[in-house]
Amino acid sequence: MPKITNLHDVFVEQLKDLYNAETQLIKALPKMAKAAHSQELAHGFEEHLEQTKGHASRLEKIFKKLDEKPTGKKCKAMEGLIAEGAEAIEENAAPAAKDVLLIAAAQRVEHYEIAGYGSVRTFAKLLGENEAAELLNQTLQEEAETDKKLTSVAETVNAEAEKGEEEEEEEETLSSSRR
Numbered sequence: 001m002p003k004i005t006n007l008h009d010v011f012v013e014q015l016k017d018l019y020n021a022e023t024q025l026i027k028a029l030p031k032m033a034k035a036a037h038s039q040e041l042a043h044g045f046e047e048h049l050e051q052t053k054g055h056a057s058r059l060e061k062i063f064k065k066l067d068e069k070p071t072g073k074k075c076k077a078m079e080g081l082i083a084e085g086a087e088a089i090e091e092n093a094a095p096a097a098k099d100v101l102l103i104a105a106a107q108r109v110e111h112y113e114i115a116g117y118g119s120v121r122t123f124a125k126l127l128g129e130n131e132a133a134e135l136l137n138q139t140l141q142e143e144a145e146t147d148k149k150l151t152s153v154a155e156t157v158n159a160e161a162e163k164g165e166e167e168e169e170e171e172e173t174l175s176s177s178r179r
Contacts, residue, residue: 011123012066015059016073018116022056024075025109028082032102035088037095041102041153048146055142058135065131081109096160103154110147117143 004010029052033045063070088101117140124133 007123008127011120011127011129012068013073014116014120014123015062015066015068016070017075018113018120019056019059019063019070020073021075021078021113021116022052022059024078024082025052026056028085031089032085032106036099036102038099038153038157041099041157044146044149044153045106051142051146055139058139062129062132062135066129077112078109081105081112084108094161094164096157096163099157100154100161103150103157107147107150107154110143110150113143114140114147 002009004013026049029045029049033042033049036042036045060070085102085105088098088105091098091101093101117136121133121136121140124130124136
């Protein structure tokens, strides 16, 4: 592993970390979408999967311009965050409660990504890598928007989970008998 001696080295190392994080997330998001009970949440995960593929593509453009390879770094933080998401998927929980767990795990991921992209965007600006800074800023804005969408979905899902499984079952029975 080469020695990190300056901001450029830090920038490349952090980009590699984010690239690995995005590739891990590309594998995890379909599982989260499948586990979601709320259609809105499942759709949100599917939509973010497509965005995440775009984030990885943007990082690849930056690596190409820097004449660097995007591989060689394992993002242990994302690995841990995804493991927490997997725990939420496996949890024996009522549908709305499971959705709350999935949202909490997803927001942890978004906040991690927001922190990472904010840092590398700043590094890019300081290094005069204006094109990279713009691409990173685009991703940063999309990550923040995803976090806001998750908060919006959480407002509905949290209220459903607050009612609990018994009330959900009663409502399902009532709506079935009305049909």
